[in-house]
Amino acid sequence: MSHTTMNLKVKVWRQRNATAAGAFVTYDVxxxxxxxxxxxxxxxxxxxxITEGGEPIAFDHDCREGICGMCSLYINGKPHGPWQANTTCxxxxxxxxxGETIVIEPWRANSFPIVKDLTVDRSAFDRIIxxxxxxxxxxxxxxxGNSLPIEKAKADDAFAAAMxxxxxxxxxACKNSSAMLFLSAKVSHLALLPQGDSERKIRVLSMVAxxxxxxxxxxxxxxxxxxxxxxxxxxANIARLNKEYxxxxxxxx
Amino acid sequence: xxxxxxFTSSVGKKLVMAFTGIFLILFLVVHAGLNxxxxxxxxxxxxxxxxxxMGSFVVPRVLEIGLFVGIFLHIIQGYMLTLENxxxxxxxxxxxxxxxxxxxxxxxAILGTLLLMFLVMHIYHFWTPSRLGGMGNIKALDTFVLNxxxxxxxxxxxxxxxxxxxxxxxxxxxCGSLAYHLAHGFQSAFKTIGVHNKRYHTLISVIGYGFAIIxxxxxxxxxxxxxxxWVN
Numbered sequence: 256m257s258h259t260t261m262n263l264k265v266k267v268w269r270q271r272n273a274t275a276a277g278a279f280v281t282y283d284v285x286x287x288x289x290x291x292x293x294x295x296x297x298x299x300x301x302x303x304x305i306t307e308g309g310e311p312i313a314f315d316h317d318c319r320e321g322i323c324g325m326c327s328l329y330i331n332g333k334p335h336g337p338w339q340a341n342t343t344c345x346x347x348x349x350x351x352x353x354g355e356t357i358v359i360e361p362w363r364a365n366s367f368p369i370v371k372d373l374t375v376d377r378s379a380f381d382r383i384i385x386x387x388x389x390x391x392x393x394x395x396x397x398x399x400g401n402s403l404p405i406e407k408a409k410a411d412d413a414f415a416a417a418m419x420x421x422x423x424x425x426x427x428a429c430k431n432s433s434a435m436l437f438l439s440a441k442v443s444h445l446a447l448l449p450q451g452d453s454e455r456k457i458r459v460l461s462m463v464a465x466x467x468x469x470x471x472x473x474x475x476x477x478x479x480x481x482x483x484x485x486x487x488x489x490x491a492n493i494a495r496l497n498k499e500y501x502x503x504x505x506x507x508x
Numbered sequence: 509x510x511x512x513x514x515f516t517s518s519v520g521k522k523l524v525m526a527f528t529g530i531f532l533i534l535f536l537v538v539h540a541g542l543n544x545x546x547x548x549x550x551x552x553x554x555x556x557x558x559x560x561x562m563g564s565f566v567v568p569r570v571l572e573i574g575l576f577v578g579i580f581l582h583i584i585q586g587y588m589l590t591l592e593n594x595x596x597x598x599x600x601x602x603x604x605x606x607x608x609x610x611x612x613x614x615x616x617a618i619l620g621t622l623l624l625m626f627l628v629m630h631i632y633h634f635w636t637p638s639r640l641g642g643m644g645n646i647k648a649l650d651t652f653v654l655n656x657x658x659x660x661x662x663x664x665x666x667x668x669x670x671x672x673x674x675x676x677x678x679x680x681x682x683c684g685s686l687a688y689h690l691a692h693g694f695q696s697a698f699k700t701i702g703v704h705n706k707r708y709h710t711l712i713s714v715i716g717y718g719f720a721i722i723x724x725x726x727x728x729x730x731x732x733x734x735x736x737x738w739v740n
Contacts, residue, residue, distance in 0.1 A: 332603030431593035472593040473518035482608030498702025
């Protein structure tokens with residue numbers, strides 16, 4: 256495969272802290288290999304900024320292999336950039352053309368306040384999980400994995416929902432800043448399994464209440480979340496969440 | 509969990525939109541079906557008799573109250589949700605994400621507003637003279653007597669109103685808004701009430717798109733039929 260380098264313009268949202276006013280700053284980035292990842296391109300830019308005595312651009316990242324959910328970035332009008340089923344860390348510079356201007360914005364939602372530059376506070380998701388995204392298990396010996404038979408189709412659906420890495424791209428993509436795809440993945444994952452059955456009603460009610468408290472919008476089924484989700488979480492999970500909610504709210508005391 | 513809590517959460521508010529939406533979808537079936545009587549080619553007799561039945565029989569009159577409540581809830585809740593959802597992102601994006609969703613799914617409030625504007629005109633054209641005609645200075649409809657029963661000549665009123673090409677164009681445009689509103693709303697309503705089974709969801713999507721074409725097309729053909737004198 257031929258190796259090419261490119262020169263780019265990168266238009267980045269810079270914001271000193273949570274309360275400061277932010278603005279776009281455009282940087283020229285030269286000699287970028289098409290084999291670099293997007294974050295490596297930002298690393299190159301940051302190294303230069305540091306050498307020049309400037310402030311490096313703050314952005315979230317951790318595993319850089321598409322599984323941790325830390326990276327974010329709204330690139331050229333799409334969360335995680337132009338590729339489908341992909342995280343920003345797995346986006347490579349061959350997705351862009353020489354001379355192109357790349358616009359990089361943070362996730363925009365009042366529930367995800369900006370910490371600095373491209374870094375946002377996604378702890379609202381942690382609090383939603385704390386409200387019910389777990390099963391209560393007595394301590395003691397680990398139960399044998401095969402003691403509860405689960406049919407293959409259900410196990411697959413539960414696993415597909417459990418694929419959610421909680422990156423928040425669904426919220427960033429949604430015109431309502433709704434966290435319903437995230438929430439529905441968590442609710443579906445446990446509602447489909449016998450381990451999650453006994454707490455399913457209180458789980459969905461508590462988690463929806465917490466989501467509302469965190470100030471996310473409601474779902475209007477536009478499908479933008481599903482289209483941008485790096486783990487391709489199905490929007491059918493939202494319908495399942497709605498069913499869980501309707502059932503639980505009708506029958507709860 | 510009280511019923512108030514149930515219907516005031518973010519999911520609950522959408523349930524109100526979905527249930528009222530499905531009720532309004534059912535109303536459209538009745539409305540289109542009854543109005544199709546204009547194509548009976550009998551000078552409007554069957555249509556006027558159908559209108560008389562709807563206006564004088566107790567069941568449709570009670571349902572009419574439900575209809576107004578349903579429309580009212582759908583409109584108020586729709587606007588409240590739109591405003592609320594918009595308030596969730598104070599700083600917008602420089603580049604908007606438009607590829608992941610259909611334009612009409614993002615424009616339900618605008619399409620709904622166009623429908624509301626149409627509805628005001630439509631009620632003024634037909635419902636007001638039919639129900640409130642003669643009160644104050646509201647114009648009363650012409651009447652005719654058949655076998656000792658007095659009928660409103662709603663058919664004649666349609667002939668009169670659809671002589672105006674501007675009115676015909678506005679009605680046809682409103683049907684376009686309705687088509688796109690239904691194209692998203694029909695299947696979205698079923699998702700909101702919890703239909704996640706793939707088989708049923710595919711079926712509902714197909715029916716939804718069919719409904720979004722057939723019903724607005726049927727309605728649009730009514731003013732057109734009168735304007736071009738395809739019905740007599």
